[in-house]
Amino acid sequence: MEKDLSGEYTFKVLPFEVDFRGKLTLPHLTNYILNTAGYHAEECGFGILAINQSNHSWVLSRLVIEMTVYPKHYEKIRIQTWVENVMRMFTMRNFAFLDKDGKVLGYARTIWAMIDQATRKPLDLVHTNISDFFCNKECPIPKSGKIPTLDGDPKETFTIKYSDIDINQHFNSSKYVEHIVDAFTLHKFEKRDIRRFEIEFIAEGKFNETIYLHKQESRDNEFVIELKNENQHTICKSKTWFGERTD
Amino acid sequence: MEKDLSGEYTFKVLPFEVDFRGKLTLPHLTNYILNTAGYHAEECGFGILAINQSNHSWVLSRLVIEMTVYPKHYEKIRIQTWVENVMRMFTMRNFAFLDKDGKVLGYARTIWAMIDQATRKPLDLVHTNISDFFCNKECPIPKSGKIPTLDGDPKETFTIKYSDIDINQHFNSSKYVEHIVDAFTLHKFEKRDIRRFEIEFIAEGKFNETIYLHKQESRDNEFVIELKNENQHTICKSKTWFGERTD
Numbered sequence: 001m002e003k004d005l006s007g008e009y010t011f012k013v014l015p016f017e018v019d020f021r022g023k024l025t026l027p028h029l030t031n032y033i034l035n036t037a038g039y040h041a042e043e044c045g046f047g048i049l050a051i052n053q054s055n056h057s058w059v060l061s062r063l064v065i066e067m068t069v070y071p072k073h074y075e076k077i078r079i080q081t082w083v084e085n086v087m088r089m090f091t092m093r094n095f096a097f098l099d100k101d102g103k104v105l106g107y108a109r110t111i112w113a114m115i116d117q118a119t120r121k122p123l124d125l126v127h128t129n130i131s132d133f134f135c136n137k138e139c140p141i142p143k144s145g146k147i148p149t150l151d152g153d154p155k156e157t158f159t160i161k162y163s164d165i166d167i168n169q170h171f172n173s174s175k176y177v178e179h180i181v182d183a184f185t186l187h188k189f190e191k192r193d194i195r196r197f198e199i200e201f202i203a204e205g206k207f208n209e210t211i212y213l214h215k216q217e218s219r220d221n222e223f224v225i226e227l228k229n230e231n232q233h234t235i236c237k238s239k240t241w242f243g244e245r246t247d
Numbered sequence: 248m249e250k251d252l253s254g255e256y257t258f259k260v261l262p263f264e265v266d267f268r269g270k271l272t273l274p275h276l277t278n279y280i281l282n283t284a285g286y287h288a289e290e291c292g293f294g295i296l297a298i299n300q301s302n303h304s305w306v307l308s309r310l311v312i313e314m315t316v317y318p319k320h321y322e323k324i325r326i327q328t329w330v331e332n333v334m335r336m337f338t339m340r341n342f343a344f345l346d347k348d349g350k351v352l353g354y355a356r357t358i359w360a361m362i363d364q365a366t367r368k369p370l371d372l373v374h375t376n377i378s379d380f381f382c383n384k385e386c387p388i389p390k391s392g393k394i395p396t397l398d399g400d401p402k403e404t405f406t407i408k409y410s411d412i413d414i415n416q417h418f419n420s421s422k423y424v425e426h427i428v429d430a431f432t433l434h435k436f437e438k439r440d441i442r443r444f445e446i447e448f449i450a451e452g453k454f455n456e457t458i459y460l461h462k463q464e465s466r467d468n469e470f471v472i473e474l475k476n477e478n479q480h481t482i483c484k485s486k487t488w489f490g491e492r493t494d
Binding site for chain 1: 266269
Protein backbone atom coordinates (compact mmCIF):
# COMPACT_ATOMS: atom_id res chain seq x y z
CA MET A 1 0.00 0.00 0.00
CA GLU A 2 1.26 3.45 -0.90
CA LYS A 3 2.06 5.79 1.97
CA ASP A 4 -0.38 8.69 2.27
CA LEU A 5 1.69 11.80 1.72
CA SER A 6 -1.19 14.21 2.11
CA GLY A 7 -1.81 16.17 5.29
CA GLU A 8 -5.04 17.06 7.08
CA TYR A 9 -5.65 19.97 9.46
CA THR A 10 -8.84 21.07 11.18
CA PHE A 11 -9.94 24.66 11.75
CA LYS A 12 -12.84 25.94 13.81
CA VAL A 13 -14.55 28.87 12.12
CA LEU A 14 -14.49 31.81 14.54
CA PRO A 15 -17.16 34.53 14.74
CA PHE A 16 -14.87 37.24 13.32
CA GLU A 17 -14.15 35.05 10.28
CA VAL A 18 -17.74 34.97 9.03
CA ASP A 19 -19.69 37.53 7.06
CA PHE A 20 -23.10 39.05 7.80
CA ARG A 21 -24.72 35.73 6.75
CA GLY A 22 -22.61 33.73 9.19
CA LYS A 23 -20.59 32.15 6.36
CA LEU A 24 -16.77 31.88 6.33
CA THR A 25 -15.43 34.67 4.08
CA LEU A 26 -13.12 34.01 1.15
CA PRO A 27 -10.20 36.02 2.65
CA HIS A 28 -10.39 33.94 5.84
CA LEU A 29 -10.62 30.71 3.80
CA THR A 30 -7.48 31.95 2.01
CA ASN A 31 -5.78 32.32 5.40
CA TYR A 32 -6.75 28.71 6.23
CA ILE A 33 -5.28 27.59 2.88
CA LEU A 34 -2.01 29.45 3.54
CA ASN A 35 -1.77 28.02 7.06
CA THR A 36 -2.52 24.50 5.81
CA ALA A 37 0.17 24.81 3.13
CA GLY A 38 2.56 26.13 5.78
CA TYR A 39 1.88 23.30 8.26
CA HIS A 40 2.24 20.58 5.62
CA ALA A 41 5.37 22.06 4.01
CA GLU A 42 6.90 22.32 7.49
CA GLU A 43 6.19 18.62 8.14
CA CYS A 44 7.75 17.74 4.77
CA GLY A 45 10.90 19.72 5.59
CA PHE A 46 10.45 22.56 3.13
CA GLY A 47 8.46 24.98 5.26
CA ILE A 48 9.14 28.69 5.23
CA LEU A 49 11.29 28.64 8.39
CA ALA A 50 13.45 25.82 6.96
CA ILE A 51 14.01 27.43 3.56
CA ASN A 52 14.49 30.91 5.09
CA GLN A 53 17.81 29.55 6.42
CA SER A 54 19.06 29.46 2.81
CA ASN A 55 17.49 32.91 2.24
CA HIS A 56 14.72 31.35 0.17
CA SER A 57 11.02 31.98 0.51
CA TRP A 58 7.72 30.70 -0.92
CA VAL A 59 5.60 33.01 -3.05
CA LEU A 60 2.01 32.21 -3.98
CA SER A 61 1.52 32.68 -7.71
CA ARG A 62 -1.99 31.37 -8.41
CA LEU A 63 -4.99 30.32 -6.37
CA VAL A 64 -8.28 28.76 -7.51
CA ILE A 65 -11.09 28.01 -5.06
CA GLU A 66 -14.41 26.27 -5.78
CA MET A 67 -16.95 26.01 -2.98
CA THR A 68 -20.26 24.15 -2.95
CA VAL A 69 -20.96 24.93 0.72
CA TYR A 70 -19.34 27.48 3.05
CA PRO A 71 -18.89 26.49 6.70
CA LYS A 72 -20.56 28.70 9.29
CA HIS A 73 -19.32 30.10 12.59
CA TYR A 74 -18.33 27.55 15.24
CA GLU A 75 -18.35 24.78 12.59
CA LYS A 76 -15.22 22.77 11.96
CA ILE A 77 -13.62 22.52 8.54
CA ARG A 78 -11.13 19.73 7.71
CA ILE A 79 -8.59 20.74 5.09
CA GLN A 80 -6.62 18.07 3.24
CA THR A 81 -3.58 19.12 1.22
CA TRP A 82 -1.12 17.41 -1.09
CA VAL A 83 1.58 18.18 -3.68
CA GLU A 84 0.43 17.40 -7.21
CA ASN A 85 3.46 18.27 -9.27
CA VAL A 86 6.74 20.18 -9.55
CA MET A 87 7.82 22.00 -12.69
CA ARG A 88 11.06 23.91 -13.17
CA MET A 89 9.86 27.14 -11.62
CA PHE A 90 6.62 26.12 -9.91
CA THR A 91 5.06 23.56 -7.64
CA MET A 92 1.36 22.73 -7.51
CA ARG A 93 -0.40 22.07 -4.19
CA ASN A 94 -4.08 21.11 -3.97
CA PHE A 95 -6.67 21.19 -1.20
CA ALA A 96 -9.96 19.48 -0.35
CA PHE A 97 -12.38 21.04 2.17
CA LEU A 98 -14.56 18.67 4.20
CA ASP A 99 -17.09 19.13 6.97
CA LYS A 100 -16.80 17.18 10.24
CA ASP A 101 -18.66 14.21 8.70
CA GLY A 102 -16.40 14.06 5.65
CA LYS A 103 -18.82 15.71 3.22
CA VAL A 104 -16.92 17.65 0.55
CA LEU A 105 -17.44 21.44 0.77
CA GLY A 106 -15.03 22.39 -2.03
CA TYR A 107 -11.53 22.25 -3.47
CA ALA A 108 -8.64 24.57 -4.17
CA ARG A 109 -5.54 24.58 -6.38
CA THR A 110 -2.42 26.66 -5.74
CA ILE A 111 0.79 27.26 -7.67
CA TRP A 112 3.92 28.40 -5.79
CA ALA A 113 7.37 29.65 -6.71
CA MET A 114 10.42 29.52 -4.45
CA ILE A 115 12.35 32.77 -4.62
CA ASP A 116 15.73 34.02 -3.50
CA GLN A 117 14.98 36.64 -0.83
CA ALA A 118 17.79 38.93 -1.99
CA THR A 119 17.20 38.90 -5.77
CA ARG A 120 13.41 38.10 -5.57
CA LYS A 121 14.05 35.78 -8.57
CA PRO A 122 12.49 32.28 -8.76
CA LEU A 123 14.69 29.26 -8.12
CA ASP A 124 14.88 25.97 -10.00
CA LEU A 125 12.78 23.36 -8.14
CA VAL A 126 13.76 20.30 -10.18
CA HIS A 127 16.60 19.24 -7.88
CA THR A 128 14.68 19.71 -4.63
CA ASN A 129 13.11 16.84 -2.68
CA ILE A 130 9.58 18.16 -3.23
CA SER A 131 8.90 15.44 -5.82
CA ASP A 132 9.28 12.83 -3.04
CA PHE A 133 5.95 14.10 -1.73
CA PHE A 134 3.82 13.75 -4.88
CA CYS A 135 0.40 12.43 -4.07
CA ASN A 136 -1.88 10.87 -6.66
CA LYS A 137 -5.13 12.28 -5.28
CA GLU A 138 -7.87 13.75 -7.43
CA CYS A 139 -8.66 17.46 -7.43
CA PRO A 140 -11.81 17.61 -9.55
CA ILE A 141 -11.87 21.34 -10.33
CA PRO A 142 -10.47 22.95 -13.49
CA LYS A 143 -7.02 24.54 -13.36
CA SER A 144 -6.80 28.31 -13.53
CA GLY A 145 -7.46 29.86 -16.93
CA LYS A 146 -6.37 33.00 -18.64
CA ILE A 147 -7.71 36.20 -17.04
CA PRO A 148 -8.05 39.18 -19.40
CA THR A 149 -6.40 42.53 -18.67
CA LEU A 150 -8.76 45.44 -18.07
CA ASP A 151 -8.52 48.90 -19.57
CA GLY A 152 -10.63 51.94 -18.82
CA ASP A 153 -11.09 53.90 -15.64
CA PRO A 154 -10.64 52.31 -12.22
CA LYS A 155 -13.75 51.71 -10.14
CA GLU A 156 -12.02 52.78 -6.93
CA THR A 157 -8.62 53.31 -5.34
CA PHE A 158 -7.12 52.43 -1.99
CA THR A 159 -3.77 52.79 -0.26
CA ILE A 160 -1.75 49.86 1.08
CA LYS A 161 -1.57 50.27 4.86
CA TYR A 162 0.12 48.81 7.94
CA SER A 163 -2.43 45.95 8.28
CA ASP A 164 -2.00 44.96 4.63
CA ILE A 165 1.74 44.31 4.97
CA ASP A 166 3.04 40.87 5.94
CA ILE A 167 6.28 39.73 7.51
CA ASN A 168 7.95 39.71 4.08
CA GLN A 169 7.22 43.47 3.89
CA HIS A 170 4.74 42.86 1.08
CA PHE A 171 1.01 43.05 0.56
CA ASN A 172 -0.46 39.96 2.29
CA SER A 173 -2.05 37.45 -0.16
CA SER A 174 -5.32 37.19 1.77
CA LYS A 175 -5.58 40.99 1.86
CA TYR A 176 -5.66 41.05 -1.98
CA VAL A 177 -8.63 38.68 -1.75
CA GLU A 178 -10.25 40.91 0.89
CA HIS A 179 -9.97 44.02 -1.29
CA ILE A 180 -11.45 42.06 -4.22
CA VAL A 181 -14.49 40.68 -2.38
CA ASP A 182 -15.03 44.16 -0.90
CA ALA A 183 -15.73 45.39 -4.44
CA PHE A 184 -19.14 43.65 -4.18
CA THR A 185 -22.23 44.80 -2.31
CA LEU A 186 -24.05 43.07 0.55
CA HIS A 187 -26.98 42.83 -1.87
CA LYS A 188 -24.91 40.50 -4.08
CA PHE A 189 -24.10 38.22 -1.13
CA GLU A 190 -27.70 38.28 0.05
CA LYS A 191 -28.70 36.56 -3.19
CA ARG A 192 -25.55 34.70 -4.18
CA ASP A 193 -22.47 32.75 -3.11
CA ILE A 194 -19.05 32.84 -4.73
CA ARG A 195 -18.84 29.44 -6.46
CA ARG A 196 -15.44 29.82 -8.10
CA PHE A 197 -12.61 32.30 -7.56
CA GLU A 198 -9.31 32.58 -9.43
CA ILE A 199 -6.46 34.94 -8.67
CA GLU A 200 -3.08 35.42 -10.31
CA PHE A 201 -0.48 37.29 -8.22
CA ILE A 202 1.78 39.19 -10.58
CA ALA A 203 3.74 41.87 -8.71
CA GLU A 204 4.31 42.72 -5.06
CA GLY A 205 2.37 45.60 -3.52
CA LYS A 206 4.30 47.90 -1.19
CA PHE A 207 3.41 50.12 1.77
CA ASN A 208 1.72 53.42 0.93
CA GLU A 209 1.25 52.57 -2.77
CA THR A 210 -2.05 53.69 -4.23
CA ILE A 211 -3.85 50.75 -5.83
CA TYR A 212 -6.37 51.17 -8.64
CA LEU A 213 -9.15 48.59 -8.71
CA HIS A 214 -10.60 47.82 -12.13
CA LYS A 215 -13.79 45.76 -12.36
CA GLN A 216 -15.79 44.40 -15.29
CA GLU A 217 -18.71 41.98 -15.50
CA SER A 218 -17.43 39.65 -18.25
CA ARG A 219 -20.69 37.63 -18.32
CA ASP A 220 -23.75 37.52 -16.11
CA ASN A 221 -22.41 37.20 -12.52
CA GLU A 222 -18.83 36.57 -13.68
CA PHE A 223 -16.48 39.44 -12.74
CA VAL A 224 -12.91 40.26 -13.66
CA ILE A 225 -11.14 42.44 -11.08
CA GLU A 226 -7.63 43.72 -11.62
CA LEU A 227 -5.44 45.70 -9.22
CA LYS A 228 -2.87 48.06 -10.71
CA ASN A 229 -0.27 50.24 -9.02
CA GLU A 230 0.54 53.93 -9.60
CA ASN A 231 2.64 53.05 -12.67
CA GLN A 232 -0.27 51.15 -14.22
CA HIS A 233 1.54 47.85 -13.66
CA THR A 234 -0.72 44.93 -12.82
CA ILE A 235 -0.42 43.73 -9.21
CA CYS A 236 -2.96 40.92 -9.58
CA LYS A 237 -5.85 39.75 -11.76
CA SER A 238 -8.86 37.80 -10.57
CA LYS A 239 -12.10 36.26 -11.72
CA THR A 240 -15.13 35.66 -9.50
CA TRP A 241 -18.11 33.49 -10.45
CA PHE A 242 -21.30 33.95 -8.41
CA GLY A 243 -24.01 31.27 -8.27
CA GLU A 244 -27.39 31.08 -6.56
CA ARG A 245 -27.13 31.23 -2.78
CA THR A 246 -27.76 27.74 -1.41
CA ASP A 247 -29.12 28.49 2.06
CA MET B 248 -10.52 27.65 49.06
CA GLU B 249 -12.46 29.79 46.65
CA LYS B 250 -13.38 28.28 43.31
CA ASP B 251 -11.46 29.80 40.40
CA LEU B 252 -14.09 31.35 38.19
CA SER B 253 -11.65 32.66 35.61
CA GLY B 254 -11.07 30.93 32.28
CA GLU B 255 -7.89 30.39 30.31
CA TYR B 256 -7.56 29.82 26.56
CA THR B 257 -4.44 29.42 24.42
CA PHE B 258 -3.95 30.81 20.92
CA LYS B 259 -1.13 30.13 18.50
CA VAL B 260 -0.14 33.27 16.62
CA LEU B 261 -0.46 32.55 12.90
CA PRO B 262 1.70 34.14 10.18
CA PHE B 263 -1.17 36.22 8.78
CA GLU B 264 -1.84 37.70 12.23
CA VAL B 265 1.57 39.39 12.53
CA ASP B 266 2.81 42.64 11.07
CA PHE B 267 5.95 43.34 9.06
CA ARG B 268 8.01 42.98 12.26
CA GLY B 269 6.56 39.54 13.02
CA LYS B 270 4.56 40.89 15.99
CA LEU B 271 0.87 40.12 16.63
CA THR B 272 -1.18 43.12 15.47
CA LEU B 273 -3.64 44.94 17.71
CA PRO B 274 -6.70 44.05 15.54
CA HIS B 275 -5.80 40.34 15.76
CA LEU B 276 -5.21 40.64 19.52
CA THR B 277 -8.69 42.20 19.66
CA ASN B 278 -10.06 39.13 17.86
CA TYR B 279 -8.39 36.89 20.47
CA ILE B 280 -9.98 39.01 23.24
CA LEU B 281 -13.42 38.73 21.64
CA ASN B 282 -13.04 34.95 21.18
CA THR B 283 -11.82 34.53 24.76
CA ALA B 284 -14.79 36.52 26.08
CA GLY B 285 -17.07 34.40 23.90
CA TYR B 286 -15.65 31.05 25.06
CA HIS B 287 -15.79 32.00 28.75
CA ALA B 288 -19.29 33.53 28.57
CA GLU B 289 -20.47 30.37 26.80
CA GLU B 290 -19.05 28.19 29.61
CA CYS B 291 -20.76 30.43 32.20
CA GLY B 292 -24.11 30.08 30.41
CA PHE B 293 -24.44 33.64 29.12
CA GLY B 294 -22.69 33.26 25.76
CA ILE B 295 -24.03 34.91 22.65
CA LEU B 296 -25.80 31.77 21.36
CA ALA B 297 -27.55 31.29 24.72
CA ILE B 298 -28.75 34.89 25.06
CA ASN B 299 -29.68 35.11 21.35
CA GLN B 300 -32.54 32.74 22.23
CA SER B 301 -34.11 35.59 24.21
CA ASN B 302 -33.27 37.98 21.35
CA HIS B 303 -30.50 39.53 23.42
CA SER B 304 -26.96 40.18 22.31
CA TRP B 305 -23.64 41.42 23.77
CA VAL B 306 -22.23 44.73 22.61
CA LEU B 307 -18.66 45.80 23.39
CA SER B 308 -18.66 49.32 24.75
CA ARG B 309 -15.07 49.95 25.86
CA LEU B 310 -11.73 48.23 25.44
CA VAL B 311 -8.36 49.08 27.01
CA ILE B 312 -5.22 47.11 26.18
CA GLU B 313 -1.74 47.52 27.67
CA MET B 314 1.09 45.42 26.25
CA THR B 315 4.67 45.13 27.50
CA VAL B 316 5.61 42.44 24.97
CA TYR B 317 3.82 41.34 21.78
CA PRO B 318 3.94 37.63 20.89
CA LYS B 319 5.47 36.73 17.52
CA HIS B 320 4.35 34.31 14.82
CA TYR B 321 4.13 30.64 15.84
CA GLU B 322 4.34 31.64 19.53
CA LYS B 323 1.58 30.69 21.91
CA ILE B 324 -0.31 33.23 23.97
CA ARG B 325 -2.34 32.20 27.03
CA ILE B 326 -5.29 34.48 27.73
CA GLN B 327 -6.93 34.48 31.16
CA THR B 328 -10.30 36.17 31.55
CA TRP B 329 -12.65 36.92 34.43
CA VAL B 330 -15.68 39.02 35.31
CA GLU B 331 -14.80 41.94 37.60
CA ASN B 332 -18.14 43.55 38.18
CA VAL B 333 -21.72 44.12 37.01
CA MET B 334 -23.43 47.49 37.07
CA ARG B 335 -26.99 48.23 36.01
CA MET B 336 -26.24 48.61 32.33
CA PHE B 337 -22.71 47.24 32.04
CA THR B 338 -20.49 44.36 32.99
CA MET B 339 -16.70 44.50 33.24
CA ARG B 340 -14.52 41.65 32.01
CA ASN B 341 -10.72 41.68 32.33
CA PHE B 342 -7.91 39.78 30.64
CA ALA B 343 -4.28 38.84 31.36
CA PHE B 344 -1.94 37.82 28.53
CA LEU B 345 0.83 35.34 29.34
CA ASP B 346 3.52 33.62 27.32
CA LYS B 347 3.93 29.82 27.44
CA ASP B 348 6.13 30.09 30.57
CA GLY B 349 3.62 32.26 32.42
CA LYS B 350 5.43 35.58 31.93
CA VAL B 351 2.93 38.46 31.75
CA LEU B 352 2.79 40.14 28.33
CA GLY B 353 -0.02 42.55 29.11
CA TYR B 354 -3.58 43.12 30.32
CA ALA B 355 -6.91 44.29 28.96
CA ARG B 356 -10.16 45.65 30.36
CA THR B 357 -13.51 45.52 28.59
CA ILE B 358 -16.97 46.88 29.33
CA TRP B 359 -20.03 45.23 27.76
CA ALA B 360 -23.74 45.99 27.50
CA MET B 361 -26.45 43.43 26.82
CA ILE B 362 -28.95 44.75 24.30
CA ASP B 363 -32.34 43.77 23.02
CA GLN B 364 -31.81 42.84 19.36
CA ALA B 365 -35.08 44.39 18.25
CA THR B 366 -34.92 47.75 20.07
CA ARG B 367 -31.04 47.90 20.25
CA LYS B 368 -31.56 49.26 23.80
CA PRO B 369 -29.43 48.09 26.75
CA LEU B 370 -30.97 45.72 29.30
CA ASP B 371 -30.76 45.77 33.08
CA LEU B 372 -28.06 43.31 34.21
CA VAL B 373 -28.68 43.46 37.96
CA HIS B 374 -31.02 40.47 38.04
CA THR B 375 -28.90 38.21 35.84
CA ASN B 376 -26.63 35.47 37.19
CA ILE B 377 -23.47 37.20 35.96
CA SER B 378 -22.59 38.28 39.50
CA ASP B 379 -22.20 34.57 40.42
CA PHE B 380 -19.03 34.64 38.34
CA PHE B 381 -17.21 37.58 39.98
CA CYS B 382 -13.54 36.89 40.36
CA ASN B 383 -11.32 38.80 42.74
CA LYS B 384 -8.24 38.85 40.51
CA GLU B 385 -6.05 41.90 40.01
CA CYS B 386 -5.95 43.77 36.72
CA PRO B 387 -3.11 46.26 37.30
CA ILE B 388 -3.81 48.69 34.45
CA PRO B 389 -5.81 51.93 34.74
CA LYS B 390 -9.43 51.94 33.66
CA SER B 391 -10.34 53.81 30.50
CA GLY B 392 -10.35 57.59 30.77
CA LYS B 393 -12.17 60.36 29.00
CA ILE B 394 -11.25 60.71 25.33
CA PRO B 395 -11.71 64.21 23.87
CA THR B 396 -13.84 64.86 20.79
CA LEU B 397 -11.98 66.15 17.73
CA ASP B 398 -13.01 69.00 15.50
CA GLY B 399 -11.40 70.15 12.30
CA ASP B 400 -10.95 68.42 8.97
CA PRO B 401 -10.76 64.64 8.73
CA LYS B 402 -7.38 63.12 7.89
CA GLU B 403 -8.92 60.53 5.58
CA THR B 404 -12.17 58.79 4.68
CA PHE B 405 -13.11 55.19 3.96
CA THR B 406 -16.28 53.27 3.15
CA ILE B 407 -17.60 50.38 5.24
CA LYS B 408 -17.44 47.27 3.04
CA TYR B 409 -18.52 43.61 2.98
CA SER B 410 -15.48 42.42 5.03
CA ASP B 411 -16.10 45.06 7.71
CA ILE B 412 -19.61 43.79 8.50
CA ASP B 413 -20.15 41.09 11.13
CA ILE B 414 -22.95 38.62 11.69
CA ASN B 415 -24.94 41.28 13.57
CA GLN B 416 -24.92 43.34 10.34
CA HIS B 417 -22.67 45.93 11.96
CA PHE B 418 -19.13 47.14 11.67
CA ASN B 419 -16.96 44.46 13.32
CA SER B 420 -15.21 45.68 16.54
CA SER B 421 -11.76 44.48 15.48
CA LYS B 422 -12.18 46.24 12.12
CA TYR B 423 -12.52 49.59 13.94
CA VAL B 424 -9.17 48.82 15.57
CA GLU B 425 -7.71 47.87 12.17
CA HIS B 426 -8.78 51.17 10.59
CA ILE B 427 -7.30 53.04 13.57
CA VAL B 428 -3.87 51.37 13.54
CA ASP B 429 -3.80 51.81 9.76
CA ALA B 430 -3.72 55.58 10.34
CA PHE B 431 -0.05 55.14 11.38
CA THR B 432 2.99 54.60 9.13
CA LEU B 433 5.37 51.65 9.04
CA HIS B 434 8.01 54.16 10.11
CA LYS B 435 6.17 54.61 13.42
CA PHE B 436 6.10 50.83 14.04
CA GLU B 437 9.76 50.49 13.04
CA LYS B 438 10.70 52.68 16.01
CA ARG B 439 7.84 52.10 18.43
CA ASP B 440 5.28 49.70 19.92
CA ILE B 441 1.75 50.52 20.99
CA ARG B 442 1.97 50.39 24.80
CA ARG B 443 -1.61 51.38 25.63
CA PHE B 444 -4.75 51.57 23.53
CA GLU B 445 -8.23 52.71 24.54
CA ILE B 446 -11.36 52.65 22.43
CA GLU B 447 -14.92 53.70 23.17
CA PHE B 448 -17.58 52.30 20.81
CA ILE B 449 -20.39 54.83 20.57
CA ALA B 450 -22.57 54.12 17.53
CA GLU B 451 -22.89 51.26 15.07
CA GLY B 452 -21.35 51.61 11.62
CA LYS B 453 -23.41 50.35 8.69
CA PHE B 454 -22.62 48.98 5.22
CA ASN B 455 -21.65 51.55 2.61
CA GLU B 456 -21.42 54.44 5.09
CA THR B 457 -18.55 56.83 4.51
CA ILE B 458 -16.45 57.15 7.65
CA TYR B 459 -14.35 60.23 8.40
CA LEU B 460 -11.18 59.58 10.37
CA HIS B 461 -9.98 62.44 12.56
CA LYS B 462 -6.52 62.25 14.12
CA GLN B 463 -4.63 64.49 16.52
CA GLU B 464 -1.37 64.07 18.41
CA SER B 465 -2.49 65.11 21.91
CA ARG B 466 1.04 64.82 23.35
CA ASP B 467 4.29 63.42 22.03
CA ASN B 468 3.42 59.92 20.69
CA GLU B 469 -0.10 59.98 22.17
CA PHE B 470 -2.78 60.09 19.48
CA VAL B 471 -6.54 60.63 19.60
CA ILE B 472 -8.38 59.09 16.63
CA GLU B 473 -12.10 59.54 16.17
CA LEU B 474 -14.33 58.00 13.51
CA LYS B 475 -17.43 59.94 12.46
CA ASN B 476 -20.19 59.04 10.03
CA GLU B 477 -21.69 61.11 7.21
CA ASN B 478 -23.93 62.97 9.68
CA GLN B 479 -20.91 63.94 11.77
CA HIS B 480 -22.03 61.59 14.55
CA THR B 481 -19.20 59.91 16.42
CA ILE B 482 -18.90 56.17 15.74
CA CYS B 483 -15.95 55.62 18.08
CA LYS B 484 -13.15 57.48 19.86
CA SER B 485 -9.73 56.06 20.64
CA LYS B 486 -6.41 56.94 22.19
CA THR B 487 -3.10 55.27 21.31
CA TRP B 488 0.11 55.61 23.33
CA PHE B 489 3.37 54.63 21.61
CA GLY B 490 6.51 53.76 23.58
CA GLU B 491 10.01 52.78 22.54
CA ARG B 492 10.15 49.53 20.58
CA THR B 493 11.54 46.84 22.85
CA ASP B 494 13.09 44.44 20.34
